[in-house]
Amino acid sequence: MTDKSFKKKLKKVNQFKISSNDSIIDVINSLKDTGFNAKRLAVACQIYKEMINDKGCVKFFGQAGALVPAGMQGIIHDFIKEGFVDILVTTGASLTHDVAETLGYHHLQGDINVNELDDIKLYGKEMNRIYDVFLPNKVYEGIEDFISELEIPNNNMPVSSFLKFLGEQLPDNSNSILKICAEKEVPIFCPAFTDSGLALQLGFHHQDLNLNHFKDMLEMVNLAWEAKRAGVIIVGGGVPKNFIFQSIQFSPNSASYAIQITMDRPEPGGLSGATLQEAKSWGKIHENAKYSTVISDATIALPLIFWYLKKSKNNL
């Protein structure tokens, strides 16, 4: 490549403007030709839209982190309702929070401005802190009542089957993740299920329960194997990220699309912060895949991506 051709192909950075009447689509389109994480966010929006429009693409959505306490339950619910998620992989904590809200309990607006003495006082008030959100202990009592009365049809079913059953048992709720997944037949996987308040209540009240985690693992490999094309959305890393990628790694087709939203860094070597580029060496992401990592708190990026996708869908 000559110097001239190299320079010719480089596009200018877009010194964009925003006007009052801009839509989210206008703004994201403007950001696409900028730099740093604004560009990455815009590219992530575009890739997600392509995934949705690609009828042969199975969309694996991995979610870790306390998004339900931070008010993102309805947004995640709507990702699923709108058909933007085909398979959900999540954490036991997220499911616990989802059950709590679905049963009518609430997370409360707290404050980051808390020191040790305040945390000790919160303990006295039976109020658990998740950064700037509070979760009252009594919520766990409500969950316990619900869990203790469940009549579980099969002690050895996979976790994903149990979660479908659980979604069916929960009352109607326009934000519930478990409920909408059950309705839309979106499977939920939760490899670290026993690492949760929900599982603790199950274990205390249903002593013969031995949900089959290995069947989930193999079923997930099958789903990845059968996907004509795979698209991956990683929110927050953790076990869901690795579980999705280990399944795809063993499949003939590595992921064609991948986006990830994270605040973790790559340099200390943990998987949550690992770049998507690195995933190519493992055969988790295809060499020609489209991918974008957005370094952002998911509570900012996720609503924006949803807004863009929803508006794009309605503009069709």
Next chain:
Amino acid sequence: MTDKSFKKKLKKVNQFKISSNDSIIDVINSLKDTGFNAKRLAVACQIYKEMINDKGCVKFFGQAGALVPAGMQGIIHDFIKEGFVDILVTTGASLTHDVAETLGYHHLQGDINVNELDDIKLYGKEMNRIYDVFLPNKVYEGIEDFISELEIPNNNMPVSSFLKFLGEQLPDNSNSILKICAEKEVPIFCPAFTDSGLALQLGFHHQDLNLNHFKDMLEMVNLAWEAKRAGVIIVGGGVPKNFIFQSIQFSPNSASYAIQITMDRPEPGGLSGATLQEAKSWGKIHENAKYSTVISDATIALPLIFWYLKKSKNNL
């Protein structure tokens, strides 16, 4: 405070939805009652709006980081044009980038996917990399031509006076930060001006120049002293953050409003990542001030804040 009263005053986290027709005002209002950085962003938007509506408030805007290369020049220009900035404190690099774009040169869209060999090749092609943006060396030649021909009226004027002169000399440009500041008579302070390509060219071609940095420092203290109320907007930390706060610290009125957008962490003790709460111990921020720190890449948060403020202004 009794347990009952404590719990009573806590509000529920808002499990919000986004619909296609939502405006940026709707979305920010929804985020206000959530958690984590979504909430902080929404609160920052509100505080900034209050600052603008408070006629007695002088708005000090500190900006560090390569925002112009990342396509944010027009947005910063419009913050100033719309009257959202009364005093700008910035870095020599930002001014250099602004001069480059104002003279008609451009930053180019590069790629993060660069390794050592690529960087060596970029050097061979005279293409300087700023993360995923490229700046061709020839831009510096253009700046040099412009700088060498300046007829500087006074070798000992303050940097801020020189920057006003510079803005007047630059060609018309609808994105230029220096230009709009000169037009709107928004003073620009740049305490580390000699830490820039712009100053190097000045030093090479105007050997008798000795811009008076101490006069800037004292003038800034005067501006803080005279402000009925102070509002502070910190984008990216660095010298601009400290320079604004050291001026306010010596004033009778500490800041009534403060927002900051940063990706730096507080734990290693550097000022860029320091919390705004800590600034209260110094008397930089008033004990009753409204404040919010948003942990976000400024390229994401800044356009959103502008969009919200612009839309709010037009809704009046």
Next chain:
Amino acid sequence: MTDKSFKKKLKKVNQFKISSNDSIIDVINSLKDTGFNAKRLAVACQIYKEMINDKGCVKFFGQAGALVPAGMQGIIHDFIKEGFVDILVTTGASLTHDVAETLGYHHLQGDINVNELDDIKLYGKEMNRIYDVFLPNKVYEGIEDFISELEIPNNNMPVSSFLKFLGEQLPDNSNSILKICAEKEVPIFCPAFTDSGLALQLGFHHQDLNLNHFKDMLEMVNLAWEAKRAGVIIVGGGVPKNFIFQSIQFSPNSASYAIQITMDRPEPGGLSGATLQEAKSWGKIHENAKYSTVISDATIALPLIFWYLKKSKNNL
């Protein structure tokens, strides 16, 4: 409290020196009276030493992240060998890496200076990248041979029992974590076991396996319940952090000591980055507990802590 008494009780920051003959104990003692993460590291060393000297304290050690690939297998092994760990909670990936090294395979020194094309080439060479470490695919073949030949005595035993069995089957190795845990009867818990290459091989070759994750969960609660005092060491957060704390939360005695090493931030609300102070509101950490969070890559902090503990033990 009067102003005078407040100021009187504050100690001076120690402007320390280091001389050639200083030992790690001298250096850590010097850092104890400084600030930022140097102080936190020194305090963490001291707290860990106290835990070890407290005969009634059960030490729960949670480890996430790719520490074995980064050369920390021998150090973790020696933490266990020296009696610094009573209960280990870890990830499936760490166990997979440990099995690989114990079987005589090796992680290789790679390079961070890798771009997309290099990652695609690495894929072609069957070389998986973990930041700046490479893991050849053939390692998995070796693991597969070993796993396929296992004669598992009970398909429904808890994961922790299986991991003890696994440690017994592995060849002698002076670095092996599984081996030393089996020998020293330190139980290993791995709540997200099926999220690993090791479990995938097990699932492929032992189709009737249904390790009982719920029994592990309840056993862990029992261990926390029975601990006279609990000490917690969290390296890297993740599932191990939550699993340890959810067990302690339901116990009569919350943790008396806690240290954590992490690079994650608290602001986005995920548990890995959550402060230890926050854990007090949950009753996970006792109001009078000693605790310290060190913001550091574990590959730097962990060897230093071990060095300090080992030297302290030998000085007795």
Next chain:
Amino acid sequence: MTDKSFKKKLKKVNQFKISSNDSIIDVINSLKDTGFNAKRLAVACQIYKEMINDKGCVKFFGQAGALVPAGMQGIIHDFIKEGFVDILVTTGASLTHDVAETLGYHHLQGDINVNELDDIKLYGKEMNRIYDVFLPNKVYEGIEDFISELEIPNNNMPVSSFLKFLGEQLPDNSNSILKICAEKEVPIFCPAFTDSGLALQLGFHHQDLNLNHFKDMLEMVNLAWEAKRAGVIIVGGGVPKNFIFQSIQFSPNSASYAIQITMDRPEPGGLSGATLQEAKSWGKIHENAKYSTVISDATIALPLIFWYLKKSKNNL
């Protein structure tokens, strides 16, 4: 390159051990063949040792961040005393802190566990907080007395000349950075000098002062120009990092050695977090240079590096 030759040249990751009698040299040598930031720290130690042993290398040491408040004054002093620094570039805040300690005032050990109410109380007690360190207001009064009585020989000298003069005026002190630089004739540059409490006091009491920042800038370019080889040590980024590199960029010889210690991230595009690799595209670092970035709080990494260098020097 064939697959075989590729794999052959890869070295094994070192699964090292630490024994009680190990020296810091043993430990760093062990870490050299590991991964992540342990490896980077060990490589940084080695590169720094090479710089010192290379008699033709001029060592530019850039320091930002509140290291003196965190107890690192004596360590930085000893870097200079031992001949590990040829040119120092620092911040006005660091110089202010150094003057305070040199005059016999002290930073105090505070606490991170502070909330808004505590910060308001600290303000009432005239106690300024820097993360977990407190600086009493009365220190500024002491600095003011000292500054107001200075008889400055030349109002228009460069900042670096003034700082030499200042070092000569200060009382003897075994930790003082300004003092040891004056004694060892190590020039100190401070491009953002007026962004400091020290400069404010100077400005208030010496109204005709107009220190010539442009002469510093040009002198720094000369020093870089005349260096046979350049070595760069960046602690904390900020203005010192850019100032060193902008000087080297215009020199015939770009840096042969470079190490940086930072907690900032590269993705948001600011210079503090920028990789050293990126500096190659600018011609700031030579294509064949040895370089290493350590992602670590400087309060942990800097004492370790000093310990290693000091012990290596004494072992000769």
